[in-house]
Amino acid sequence: MKQLELAGIPRPVSQLALGMSDRDDYAQAAPILDAFHAAGGTLFDTAFEYGRADAVLGQWLAARRLAGQVSVIGKGCHTPDCRPDSVAPQLEASLEALGLECLDVYFLHRDDEAVPVGEWVDAIDPHLRAGRIRRYGGSNWSTARIDAANAYAARTGKAGFTALSNQFSLAEMIAPPWAGCRSAGDDASIAWLKRTGTPLFAWSSQARGFFTDRAIAASPPDPELVRCWHSTANLDRRARAMELAARRGVTVAGLALAYNLAQDFPVFPLIGPLNLAELASSLDALTVELTAEEMRWLKG
Ligand SMILES: NC(=O)c1ccc[n+]([C@@H]2O[C@H](COP(=O)([O-])OP(=O)(O)OC[C@H]3O[C@@H](n4cnc5c(N)ncnc54)[C@H](OP(=O)(O)O)[C@@H]3O)[C@@H](O)[C@H]2O)c1
Missing domain, CATH: 3.20.20.100 (NADP-dependent oxidoreductase domain)
Incomplete structure (x- = not known):
């Protein structure tokens, strides 16, 4: 690491x-x-x-x-x-x-x-x-x-x-999981982070499980994930993450976390795996180096 x-x-x-x-x-x-x-x-x-x-x-x-x-x-x-x-x-x-x-x-x-x-x-x-x-x-x-x-x-x-x-992940937070929370995923916050060089300790860096196989397969989807993350843009990002994860042979959650690690400003993603299997899928992120072109494509 x-x-x-x-x-x-x-x-x-x-x-x-x-x-x-x-x-x-x-x-x-x-x-x-x-x-x-x-x-x-x-x-x-x-x-x-x-x-x-x-x-x-x-x-x-x-x-x-x-x-x-x-x-x-x-x-x-x-x-x-x-x-x-x-x-x-x-x-x-x-x-x-x-x-x-x-x-x-x-x-x-x-x-x-x-x-x-x-x-x-x-x-x-x-x-x-x-x-x-x-x-x-x-x-x-x-x-x-x-x-x-x-x-x-x-x-x-x-x-x-x-x-x-503040929150930051490949999926943009459309509603805060908890009242009073803020994201740093908007363009103005990212420009500020780049300008000041302030390190971002990004919470819910895996969007609370939005990128897991379980969430992808769930029918109907988890209402809390729907409330916070289910925008058209995020669902499109997840579909692209699934495609790239399959090509790289890693979990979709790990691929999504690799997006945080590859930012061109200092990001320290905070992860919340609840068991060893979730930790292992998160650590997949360490095996993926995303190119600048892949980063642009994932974000869309
Ligand atoms: N400063 C703040 O206001 C603030 C706010 C929130 C969190 N935090 C900090 O940030 C840490 C991480 O935040 P978070 O827990 O919201 O992060 P997260 O990693 O985005 O989400 C954690 C939850 O999503 C599911 N999940 C995430 N990754 C997974 C994976 N790879 N495989 C399977 N399930 C996965 C699990 O829930 P299920 O098993 O139920 O699906 C897990 O409990 C927290 O522990 C805390 O220290 C800070």
């Missing part, structure tokens, strides 16, 4: 990150964490919001003596606690559950646009200076709000946002 440098993080991180949502149970999670790590995975995405996920990841890091050897993305301030005064207690709780002194990347899990951006910067900057986080960013934040926050940070000599975690 490709390992990449990220400024401020003392070790290279894998381009794929394993997501910890829905990993409340250690016995179920540990084999998936082990298999991901054995495949070269060194980046994990967790959140205060994800039930026992911080604790499960912490237990696994301790059991495998990997604390400080791999990189952890944490998140806090999800609604209804989307307030600057939630940063300190939620960060402290995550660090405690994870058994870590520092998170490599910390995301504000949501934004409340009624809160002036400077109040968020003021709440996070002390934690970066104290070494509790190495870099931070916005998840489900607009690029305009991040620009405003960074202007405030520059004016006041504080640390600014250096990461974005």
Whole structure:
């Protein structure tokens, strides 16, 4: 798995990150964490919001003596606690559950646009200076709000946002799976990512299973997948992904994930396989190098 440098993080991180949502149970999670790590995975995405996920990841890091050897993305301030005064207690709780002194990347899990951006910067900057986080960013934040926050940070000599975690996949999100979520798949967001060089930690990078054989075969299709992903453009993209996957001898889900890996701006796809078979089909992405022409054709 490709390992990449990220400024401020003392070790290279894998381009794929394993997501910890829905990993409340250690016995179920540990084999998936082990298999991901054995495949070269060194980046994990967790959140205060994800039930026992911080604790499960912490237990696994301790059991495998990997604390400080791999990189952890944490998140806090999800609604209804989307307030600057939630940063300190939620960060402290995550660090405690994870058994870590520092998170490599910390995301504000949501934004409340009624809160002036400077109040968020003021709440996070002390934690970066104290070494509790190495870099931070916005998840489900607009690029305009991040620009405003960074202007405030520059004016006041504080640390600014250096990461974005919005949705991004070969399928464009037509409705958010969860209220308050944002995609970075639109042209303006992509232009911003290219212009600023901000790394994108792309969630639902496999469009919640839209590209799996099971979803393709389902009749009628899963209503939640229909609500979020079934546009004509996305169904056409999936048909092209099926054609190319058959030619390459890989799963359609893996081929779709390869599209994220081959972007010409820094993308770290977050994946959410729930079992070893889903992980294996996701890891197919690592065996496919898409050409620029194939990327254009897939997107249509
Ligand atoms: N910052 C945020 O707001 C935010 C939001 C969402 C997620 N995340 C993070 O991003 C991670 C990944 O997001 P996600 O879980 O939505 O990603 P995803 O990989 O697009 O979707 C995961 C779900 O889709 C199905 N699936 C995906 N790939 C599959 C495959 N190759 N084979 C078979 N089934 C597959 C599985 O559900 P079924 O088995 O039920 O089909 C799986 O639970 C999360 O774990 C979390 O850490 C962050």
